[in-house]
Amino acid sequence: MSLKAFIPSLVLEKPTTGKERDKSSIQCLEACGRNLYIGGKDSLIQHFVVMDEGGPGPGMEGKSAGIREVRRRQLGSRSPISQLGAIPFLNHLLVLSDGSLSALNMFSLEPLPGLRRIRSVSFFHLHGADVSAQPSPAVELFTLSARRRSVNIHSVWVDRWDCLREVSLPQEPLSLAVDRSSLCVAAGDRYFLHDHEAGATLDLFPHDLPKQGVIVNAIGKGEFLLHGPGSLGMFVTRSGVSGRPPIQWSEGVLGAVVHFPYVLTLCSEALHIYSMLDQRIKQTIPLSRAKGLFSTPERVFAFSEREVLCLSPVALEEQIKALVASQHVDAALDFVQGVQSLLSKDTYKVLHNNLTCTLGFVKFYQERFSEAKYLFIEGNLDPREIIALYPEHYPVCKDFVSQHAPVFNAKDLRALKEDCATFERYQSFLTNFLREVQWSDQSHHCRQDVDGVLLKLYLERGNEADLVELLSSANACVLNTCVPYLECHKRFYALGLLYQSHSQDENAIQTWVNIVDGDDPDGMSSAAYEQVVNALRQQKSRQLVWKFADWALQKSQEVGVQIFTSREEEQAPFEEEEVLSFLNKHHLALALYLEHLIFALKSKKERHHTLLAMTYVTQVLGIVEKGEGSNITANSTREKLQQFLWKSTLYSTVAVQEQIQATSLHLERAILHGVAGEHRKALEVLVHGEKDLQAAEDYCRMARSNQAKEFGSPLYHLLLNIYLDSPQLATKATDLLNRNAEAFDPVAVLRVLPGTWSMPLVSRFLSESVRGLVHRRKMGGVERNLAKVEHFRHKCTRTTLTRGMIKVERDQGQTRIRKFPGHGLPCGRTGGLRGSNGVPGQYSHGRHLTGEMMNSLL
Structure with a gap:
């Protein structure tokens, strides 16, 4: 893929005729800002000023840039100038000629008397300007001596330079590059790294290049560019590893420089430009008889013996536009990511987002919807850009104008509607994309459009669950x-x-009420009713609650009562009496609300307990009157009534008794007599009124579970007496005794039994009763003995803890007792005890410490 990365323009062209042709040929070049220095074959130094500082613009390719010669100087040696180097903040120009390094003034080209020549120099490198150096700014200068196999490190000031150190190298050096303390050296047959501070050397790789083909350049951030074997451009870090893939160069490379993100290589007849991002050649510029390259932060210079060519980089934005125009959007995106360090944060963000979205549109029209959605989200695309592509979903805001130009493979979705399958895939993508960005910052400014289009899509596609989720x-x-x-x-x-x-x-x-009352085309009656109840339960407006509460209770009292029993905590509760009055005609709802007050809210009001009991009675009687006595609901309600009558102690027994007096609720009447303490009446009601002997026994059992343990025996004896008073129930008395032998006192039973009863009738009762008495007596003995053991254990522990030494001290009228652990004498002995006066077994007042005193103190 070709790309115009640099625009070449001719800067200088020397005449090709005349006697001085060979002597004035260009040998080296140095550029600093608008200043251009050329070193000739005959020791001639020329200083030029480039007039067009910004370089040629579009359409200026090949045209000559403005240049003016300012000054020239002829050195005395008449030897070719092999290298030039400028130090702008010192106004120095370093010149290497005939193995000697000298310094000139950058503008006058006059020699600097304080900087004497440095001899035996084959190559030099300027590195690390230190503007804060005292007493004046300085720069590091590295001079290479092939003959001595060494590198000398100098500090260069305005008026002098000093040699700081000489570093010996293992091989004869040809060229070097410097990054901090690392020297990357090219020798005759290999490259190696040398740390001049640590003195460590690391071999990199061998080469078989001629001297003019050896390339070693520092490209910043601890990285070097080397010309490797097989015409490979190798990137090597200071640690000796490669952080980038190599670039395959053409044969016969004479020089190479890096102008990020490109590597420019010079051959004798052409200049090749490679990308460091994908290692591919991007541009080729013909150049006849080329000799060298020189790079500055602004541009690159290439020169031959007679010409100097300036290569001005094309603006990054223009390169990106060219890639997009050539339908290489993915390459443009990779390019932007690769040159992020060259762009400001805001510029990079805008470019990256625009290219990401553009690539997303390309994928979108290719129906690669998963990739397109990811790119649109990553590029923070305005969702309206996608919505606007669908004619029937144009954005709500009529002033919206698309900011993205159409891509090369754009389609008109109107035409796709005829292809139902294809258009359905595009509709599905729109649904998924809008659902993905619905709650993100990406759609914050256009939520109306996103939610409105989603609603329409859900309706058209029949996504009922998604529609409900959206609107809920x-x-x-x-x-x-x-x-x-x-x-x-x-x-x-x-x-x-x-x-x-x-x-x-x-x-x-009101909409949901209409659905429940018959307007139910979508079969949502049950859900609509639940929504009504939930809305009323959460409603702040009491007027609205009273407006629809009666309707809700008419549909279902069990569900409708939740309006009052499950009200949200943040909503103010209704007055209890107001609700009770309202629910008076809805008995089931009234019972449920009273249960909520009593069991959930722990109401202790007698009115609430009495009203609940009477509501239960009303419910049971209503079911019985309808002939549904065996109905499960009736049995459940009656069981709740009986449990409530047994357990609650706050209702009015008189009021409930009056309500059930003339009814068939004999068991409930018995419970009320029992609560009032009239147990004989209760048992007579069950035996003679209800004629349910099992219920009578259950009553005794229930009363026994609700009262003290010893209370059960009198009740069973009362029931036995009632059985014995009725001759027809005599046989039931034996069954009562045999089933509940542990509840009777055998002596009292024998006293009341008729004398006509034979021993076999009561033998089972007597056997089980006596066995139970013996068992309880033995268990009582075991419990007493265990209690004694526990008592002795605690007593022993206390005795052990009271043994030891104590010291009684008197300090400022207060007595303090200090205890020391040890094996003293038992309580009551005074041996080993000392008072504060040192007398054994005495207080500080001289009294003997007895065992009783010690126990009382402890």
């Missing part, structure tokens, strides 16, 4: 456009959600 949460759908759309498609349940999400609660509830 906060959304930015525009009511004026979305309400008619939902009504047209008869999605009334979703319409209610839309109203609710925009705080139009009354419209939402």
